[in-house]
Amino acid sequence: MDYQKIIEDIYQEILPFSHQGKQADYIPALAKVNPDQFGMCLHTVGGEVYPFMKADAAFSIQSISKVFSLAMCLSLKGEALWKRVGKEPSGTAFNSLVQLEIEKGIPRNPFINAGAIVLSDILLSELEHPEEDFLRFVRSLCEDDSVDYNMEVALSERETGYLNAAIANLLKYHGTIENDIESVLMFYFKTCSVEMNCMQLSKAFLAFTNHAPFEYAGYRLSQSRIKRLNAVMQTCGFYDEAGEFSYLVGLPGKSGVGGGIVAVCPHRYAVAVWSPRLNSKGNSVMGMKALELLTTQTQESIF
Numbered sequence: 001m002d003y004q005k006i007i008e009d010i011y012q013e014i015l016p017f018s019h020q021g022k023q024a025d026y027i028p029a030l031a032k033v034n035p036d037q038f039g040m041c042l043h044t045v046g047g048e049v050y051p052f053m054k055a056d057a058a059f060s061i062q063s064i065s066k067v068f069s070l071a072m073c074l075s076l077k078g079e080a081l082w083k084r085v086g087k088e089p090s091g092t093a094f095n096s097l098v099q100l101e102i103e104k105g106i107p108r109n110p111f112i113n114a115g116a117i118v119l120s121d122i123l124l125s126e127l128e129h130p131e132e133d134f135l136r137f138v139r140s141l142c143e144d145d146s147v148d149y150n151m152e153v154a155l156s157e158r159e160t161g162y163l164n165a166a167i168a169n170l171l172k173y174h175g176t177i178e179n180d181i182e183s184v185l186m187f188y189f190k191t192c193s194v195e196m197n198c199m200q201l202s203k204a205f206l207a208f209t210n211h212a213p214f215e216y217a218g219y220r221l222s223q224s225r226i227k228r229l230n231a232v233m234q235t236c237g238f239y240d241e242a243g244e245f246s247y248l249v250g251l252p253g254k255s256g257v258g259g260g261i262v263a264v265c266p267h268r269y270a271v272a273v274w275s276p277r278l279n280s281k282g283n284s285v286m287g288m289k290a291l292e293l294l295t296t297q298t299q300e301s302i303f
């Protein structure tokens with residue numbers, strides 16, 4: 001499969017959409033990013049790498065970090081994790097408070113903010129050095145020790161993170177988080193602030209294609225757990241656009257408001273795409289289009 005040529009052709013086809021949408025500005029540090037950028041990279045399980053345009057430009061991974069947190073929590077807690085957080089699609093926005101109140105503080109799934117805040121609480125309770133361990137895990141997935149937190153982004157989000165603070169308070173009220181609210185939120189914001197580029201992200205997600213035993217920085221997951229993690233990405237990775245992504249792209253994946261999307265084609269490849277302009281659901285406009293065309297042209301999806 002000539003992925004390089006396919007990606008080049010896709011880019012020409014999606015150019016008309018390059019000014020649609022706008023970048024996230026509710027986190028002031030993200031509002032400063034030049035919105036008119038595009039990068040993509042595909043890593044195959046056979047070791048081939050297909051970078052395109054700004055594949056080496058670092059951006060804020062934001063909610064993509066939730067997949068790393070989930071992998072760590074599943075490795076630490078096993079199936080018992082699901083007592084603390086659900087695995088049903090939410091059909092609501094990533095930062096919605098509504099279900100959380102009705103469902104008495106058990107978040108619908110780990111990929112909405114409420115769920116990931118619970119994951120952060122679990123990591124804080126389980127690990128002696130959660131911030132170092134989180135980075136060590138991500139660095140080992142992408143085999144690159146230069147990956148780091150961006151403190152400007154984390155602090156910027158903390159200053160304006162009123163909705164996430166409300167979510168954390170509601171969780172604490174219902175007894176779903178053990179640690180103090182401030183520590184849980186700060187750790188959550190730090191994990192979201194991690195910066196990676198498309199090459200590093202597609203490399204990191206290769207681990208979730210289930211082509212080899214999963215063991216990174218001491219965190220181990222069985223093949224069956226990786227399949228299940230992919231199932232959660234498939235059903236919950238795009239908030240209230242999970243159905244649309246499944247319909248158009250047909251791969252498990254995860255998006256972030258930094259404009260990144262990563263998707264996994266089990267046993268074949270992992271692909272990352274980045275373009276900061278988002279649609280109304282918080283997903284990258286160009287990113288969604290690029291992946292839709294990729295699976296259409298290659299005829300490689302899970303269906």
Ligand code: GLN
Pocket residue numbers: 061062063064094095113157164189192255256257258282
């Ligand atoms: N840090 C962002 C938030 O909590 C992550 C949101 C996202 O990427 N969807 O609002």
